[in-house]
Every structure is written in C-alpha cells, then in structure tokens.
Amino acid sequence: MLDTGTRIVMVGGGVMGRTVTAGLLRAGHSAEQVLLCGRDPERAAATAAELGVTNAPTAEAVPGADVVVLAVKPQDMDAALGQVRPALTAGTVVLSLAAGIPLAFLQARLPQGTAVVRAMPNTPSQVGQGMSAISPDPHCTSEQVELARGVLASTGLVTTLPERYQDAVTAISGSGPAYLFFVVESMIESGVHLGLPRSTATELVVQTLFGAATMLKETGEHPTMLREMVSSPGGTTVAAMRELEDHKVRAAFLSAMEAAARRSKDLSDGVVDDD
Numbered sequence: 001m002l003d004t005g006t007r008i009v010m011v012g013g014g015v016m017g018r019t020v021t022a023g024l025l026r027a028g029h030s031a032e033q034v035l036l037c038g039r040d041p042e043r044a045a046a047t048a049a050e051l052g053v054t055n056a057p058t059a060e061a062v063p064g065a066d067v068v069v070l071a072v073k074p075q076d077m078d079a080a081l082g083q084v085r086p087a088l089t090a091g092t093v094v095l096s097l098a099a100g101i102p103l104a105f106l107q108a109r110l111p112q113g114t115a116v117v118r119a120m121p122n123t124p125s126q127v128g129q130g131m132s133a134i135s136p137d138p139h140c141t142s143e144q145v146e147l148a149r150g151v152l153a154s155t156g157l158v159t160t161l162p163e164r165y166q167d168a169v170t171a172i173s174g175s176g177p178a179y180l181f182f183v184v185e186s187m188i189e190s191g192v193h194l195g196l197p198r199s200t201a202t203e204l205v206v207q208t209l210f211g212a213a214t215m216l217k218e219t220g221e222h223p224t225m226l227r228e229m230v231s232s233p234g235g236t237t238v239a240a241m242r243e244l245e246d247h248k249v250r251a252a253f254l255s256a257m258e259a260a261a262r263r264s265k266d267l268s269d270g271v272v273d274d275d
C-alpha cells in the first residue's frame, strides 16, 4: 500500500490505464490519489468518471506527481513523452507499461536523470491477480523503485528483472493471458462438439483452469508431475495428449512465444508500424 499522500498520474485511459487505476482503488488507495489523462478529453473525462477518479490534461496533472504511469501504445509513446516532459518535476518516477519500449528510448525523451522504470504487467491485474516484471534504470533511488513497485503491487505480483529479459517477459506473462483464453475457447468449443450445452462446457473449462492454476500455486509441484497424475496408463488423457503431440502443439507454443518476443524486440529496435 502506498502512502496516502502519494499522487499517481495515469497517462492513457485504455485497457491498462483502467486496469491499474482500478487495481489501485481496489487495494484501498483513495480516488484523490489518482489523476487520469487521456488523448481525447471527452473520453478521458468519461473514463475517469466511470472509475471515480479525477481527469486533467497532462500539462496540469503531471507537475508534482510522485509517479507518472505511461499506459499508451508503443506507437503513441513518443507523442505522450513530448507532453509529459515539459510538465515533469524533479523526483517524479516515470513508470512505462509499454511493450518493446526500452529505458533508453524513454530516457532520451525525458530530462536527464529522470527516474524511469520499464514494466510489463498483464490483464489479470484487473482482478488483483496480475503478474508484472519491472526493470528500473540506474537513476532510480530505492524509494523510487518501491513507489513503482507499489503501484503494480496493487494489482498482483511484481518481480524485478534486468531489462534484457523484458521481451521474453512480454511474450510469456504480458501476452500470456491471451494464449490461455485461446485454450479455454478451444476447450469450450470441443465440449460443444461433444454435445455439451455451451454453458455447461464453459463452467467445466473455467473451473478446470482455475483448479489447475490453484494446484500449481498451492502444491508447488512441477507441471509434468501434475500432468502425470491425470494420465492413467492406456487411459483417456494419454489418448488426448498423443493427439496434441502429433499436432505439434508444444512446438507451436514455442514458435508463438518466439514470435511475440521478436515483435517486442522489433518495437525496441524502432520497427513500429503506424497501424
């Protein structure tokens, strides 16, 4: 929990801006502690009202903030930094949530010596079960790192890692919820193919995912061991696993995550599409 006097400015009121704001409020921070700035003033005002926080233009919100959270798309980061920079006061921590935007890119567009933290959160932060990895730059004091960590700790677990791991983190936990939702969709559809009512298939799959995740967390057992517990010799599970192996699902996961990490790296290298 951050001090009651800590002022947080959220730049961007999209998925992650809303998620982190909601997380801060859910963790018990007061609505007065969070100011939300959007690109479109009307939409930003509506989003802020919906979340119960205050809305202000970036130029008014940023001065005096303890933490400025950059929750804009990588493609919009340059413009957002152009608005934040002139309003930034000494000591403010800038916390970027953007995929593929390196600390060096942020530092180059902010006053020299600004405390910058690169982070990769994920959407389960909406329900207090997020996973974030933070990489502080060397200008940050330990108090400033704790401020950045405190913002994301309101939404789930936070780990600190060297920046060189951020492309891999983005591929695994940043994008990760999408892969798992895809697996869930596929299993529900399979249940429907097998004749189950859709609502029944959904309940079975969602609770199975929740149960399996809880087992992984609570037992600390290796997933291979947990999978073997389900796999009776000559039984149903091995029959299904054989199909997954034949269809190279493991290899597909490896290629998929390599593609995500590569895309994150491409963004880092400045290969940013305009779409």
Ligand SMILES: NC(=O)C1=CN([C@@H]2O[C@H](COP(=O)(O)OP(=O)(O)OC[C@H]3O[C@@H](n4cnc5c(N)ncnc54)[C@H](O)[C@@H]3O)[C@@H](O)[C@H]2O)C=CC1
Pocket (backbone or CB within 6 Å): 011, 012, 013, 014, 015, 016, 017, 037, 038, 039, 040, 058, 070, 071, 072, 073, 074, 076, 079, 080, 083, 097, 098, 099, 120, 121, 122, 123, 174, 175
């Ligand atoms: N959606 C996800 O699962 C995750 C997203 N991220 C990162 O979070 C960042 C934001 O992503 P989303 O929230 O999904 O995108 P989004 O498109 O939902 O939200 C971005 C918001 O930023 C606003 N914006 C753009 N320029 C602005 C400016 N100059 N000032 C104020 N607001 C501005 C846009 O109007 C939009 O509302 C991205 O950089 C993304 O890589 C990181 C982890 C997970």
Ligand SMILES: O=C(O)[C@@H]1CCC=N1
Pocket (backbone or CB within 6 Å): 099, 170, 174, 175
């Ligand atoms: O798809 C993306 O680029 C963002 C970053 C991680 C999750 N969503």
